[in-house]
Amino acid sequence: MELPAHDFRELLLKGNSRSYTDFVADIVCNRPELVSNLWEIYLAMDEPVSRRAAWIIDIASENKPDWVVPFLPQLIEKLPLLGHDGLKRHALRMIERLPFAQNTEGLLLEIAFKWLSEPTESVAVKMYCMQILYRLSATEPDILQELYDTIEFQMADGTPGFRSIGSKMMANIDRDILGRKLR
Numbered sequence: 001m002e003l004p005a006h007d008f009r010e011l012l013l014k015g016n017s018r019s020y021t022d023f024v025a026d027i028v029c030n031r032p033e034l035v036s037n038l039w040e041i042y043l044a045m046d047e048p049v050s051r052r053a054a055w056i057i058d059i060a061s062e063n064k065p066d067w068v069v070p071f072l073p074q075l076i077e078k079l080p081l082l083g084h085d086g087l088k089r090h091a092l093r094m095i096e097r098l099p100f101a102q103n104t105e106g107l108l109l110e111i112a113f114k115w116l117s118e119p120t121e122s123v124a125v126k127m128y129c130m131q132i133l134y135r136l137s138a139t140e141p142d143i144l145q146e147l148y149d150t151i152e153f154q155m156a157d158g159t160p161g162f163r164s165i166g167s168k169m170m171a172n173i174d175r176d177i178l179g180r181k182l183r
Contacts, residue, residue, distance in 0.1 A: 008037050012052040025059040035067050054090035068094050072101035079111045085122050092128030123161040130169045148173045
């Protein structure tokens with residue numbers, strides 16, 4: 001039996017805690033027919049229900065990553081339209097965990113560098129952007145130096161969290177660049 005869309009939206013709006021999110025994610029995991037409804041709500045970008053749907057998809061996809069794969073191209077196309085930090089964070093977290101959708105690397109590269117360079121973006125969004133860019137460097141090694149420079153430029157004014165994540169990423173990039181020179 002399909003849960004009517006309006007009831008599902010009401011279910012999403014009833015709570016905003018981690019325990020409630022886990023509860024709804026469990027419902028979705030036990031009723032996979034609801035996944036497409038959840039994605040429809042997420043991709044509609046209707047606040048706050050889309051953000052709550054994103055969180056539930058993100059949590060559920062830790063155990064069911066195949067639920068994200070068919071929607072990855074759509075999700076990546078929507079990235080430039082995401083305004084709320086929560087929508088960005090959950091999208092990037094899911095994208096970072098999975099193989100990149102075919103023919104989306106260019107858009108991912110553009111958005112990740114844009115958000116990483118943006119002073120007002122959260123540390124979490126910047127962290128996922130760094131990780132995505134670092135993964136993209138496996139096929140586009142020329143971006144490593146730009147990634148390093150972008151992180152380094154922000155280190156002085158960055159939060160302690162950004163400086164911690166940034167310094168670890170810069171060390172990884174240093175190792176990669178040095179390893180390439182030694183070959």
